[in-house]
Amino acid sequence: SQQGEEDPQALSIQEGENATMNCSYKTSINNLQWYRQNSGRGLVHLILIRSNEREKHSGRLRVTLDTSKKSSSLLITASRAADTASYFCATDDAGGTSYGKLTFGQGTILTVHP
């Protein structure tokens, strides 16, 4: 079963605009991660936020985590055409021995028009 559910499934914006993607999950987590996938390529890690953190920044990326609502958001500011990709959230579920396993959401397809 999928832990992360992402919203929206697809997002289309103009260059320079901000893009916000949301992820909801069901169980307690150790951390939540965001990945990007360009068409035909493997996933690339973007940012990790731990369960005791509420907000994290990396360049044009801002991630928030609300453990009470079991949700996270990824904000990409001043988007560029090169940001066009699929974005996935992934959770490291708490409890037991995880062996580093992650549970991925279905992803948001972001299209940034020049």
Add this chain to the structure above:
Amino acid sequence: DAGITQSPRHKVTETGTPVTLRCHQTENHRYMYWYRQDPGHGLRLIHYSYGVKDTDKGEVSDGYSVSRSKTEDFLLTLESATSSQTSVYFCAISESPTTSGGSNEQFFGPGTRLTVL
């Protein structure tokens, strides 16, 4: 890019034939994972390994087996391929799990596109 390669990159096979996909890493990471990616399902974990000869099942393991005889290689075998196993397969590696205080960021290979006719 992390040193992860997958072979073959593309394969077309017939129903009922065995297929083996290979993942090779040069990072000396302990943890390795096989995922499949299908439209509408995101990435789903097939099997994973937490050391040489140490493997376990993931979410969608039926019809798949794995082996890890060396740190650098993780093999995924479809014993008798079916059309439902047509998918893109990704290998990933991780240095440490959260339980050891590390970050379980995963690094992905380029993928193998498998078509079962």
